[in-house]
Amino acid sequence: MDKKKTNNVPSALTPEQAAKTVGKGLNFEAAEAYKLLRTNLAFSLPDLGKSKAIGVTSALPGEAKTTTSINLAYSLAEAGKKVLLIEADMRLPVFSKRLNIRKAPGLSNLLVGQSTGNEVLQNSGLLNNLKVIAAGTLPPNPAELLDSEPMEVTIRTMRDFFDYVIVDLPPVIAVSDALVASKYLDGVVVVVRQDCCDKKSLAETVRQLRFSQAKVLGFVMSDSARPAKKYRKSYYGAEVYRSHGD
Secondary structure, three states, rough: OOHHHOOOOOOOOOOHHHHHOOOHOHHHHHHHHHHHHHHHHHHHHOOOOOOOOEEEEEEOOOOHHHHHHHHHHHHHHOOOOOEEEEEOOOOOOOOOHHHHHOOOOOOHHHHOOOOOOHOOEEEEEOOOEEEEOOOOOOOOHHHHOOOOOHHHHHHHHOOOOEHHHHHHHHOOOOOOHHHHHHOOOOOEEEEEEEEOHHHHHHHHHHHHHHHHHOOEEEEEEOOOOOOOOOOOEEEOEEEEEEEOOE
């Protein structure tokens, strides 16, 4: 298998091809890796009975953070949790192609008051207890929308209806969107693609997240073909690390 094509799915793929990278379309090893990520998050955020809002980002574009967002949400829903997946990457949205859902109305329309919560909520097509809010109409000011009271209210309100709110965020190095949105979340998972992200970019990403007082919950290495080692469980296609400290 071509390692470079494992998780970074171009938008040109057909819905049938894209379906093989998410949910039930995953192979056994990748599915188990996401279950491990689900377990590690449970230990990182152990407050039982409280809804959790988690962001997923990366340093650079093309590191499989959207694939990770979708599959993390699916894994949580598969375990019986009520999950909402929000596409907060309003610059390069791909949910409509990856999940075969409508593009709008979505998050942008909700934040500017054009649509209600019920109007933007969609079925994921994966599991009945997994709902989705797509990015919506492309706005001229994504960062301003994410750094707004309506965004805070949206996250707070959705916590009342879902056990987990998973937010797919833009890459940190590219734009400030992930940083401004992280203050409304319990923590952030950083996706790192093997042979793509360099040490300098990753270090700068972590520095910026911590400067913004975001809690870095851990890291997911995508497109990893290395064998498992002590204190790490590794599978072809995904490798999950737990964060120490914050």
